[in-house]
Structure formats: C-alpha cells, structure tokens
Amino acid sequence: MLRLVRSEEERERSRHPLQPIMVMRDGPAQAHVSTTDVHVARRIGEALKHAFQGALEGRYSRDESFVRVKWTRD
Numbered sequence: 001m002l003r004l005v006r007s008e009e010e011r012e013r014s015r016h017p018l019q020p021i022m023v024m025r026d027g028p029a030q031a032h033v034s035t036t037d038v039h040v041a042r043r044i045g046e047a048l049k050h051a052f053q054g055a056l057e058g059r060y061s062r063d064e065s066f067v068r069v070k071w072t073r074d
Helices: 002-015 038-052
Strands: 021-026 031-035 055-060 067-072
Touching (some): 002 021, 002 031
Antiparallel strands (some): 055 067
C-alpha cells in the first residue's frame, strides 16, 4: 500500500513539483500521510480505494484549504 502512495506522489510531482508528501508515518495498524495539497491527498485516497477496495471518507475545512482523507478496509 505504501508503494502505491509513493507512486501517486511521483505521478503528481511530475505534473506539480511543489506538491509532495511532507510526512509519512507507518504504524502496525495504520499510516499517516501529510501532503502539501488537498488534491494530492484526495488522489492518494482514491487510488487506495480503487486498488484495495474499502471505504473512503473526505472532510474539507470550511474554506476548503484543508482536507482529511480517511481510507479503511475491513
């Protein structure tokens, strides 16, 4: 799964060099990925859902400058 996240980052960076992943923390049951752009976060979540199924939830801030994307799989 983390390879897919990195692959999506590379694809986005080729088009938009200033939109990388800032931080990626991997734990035993979950991973946290912080990006510099809301669209990158959303695309990573959509790629995970497409590849591994599961549920995708996205919550934007009021001004849409921040998004929290949560992908889960049972």
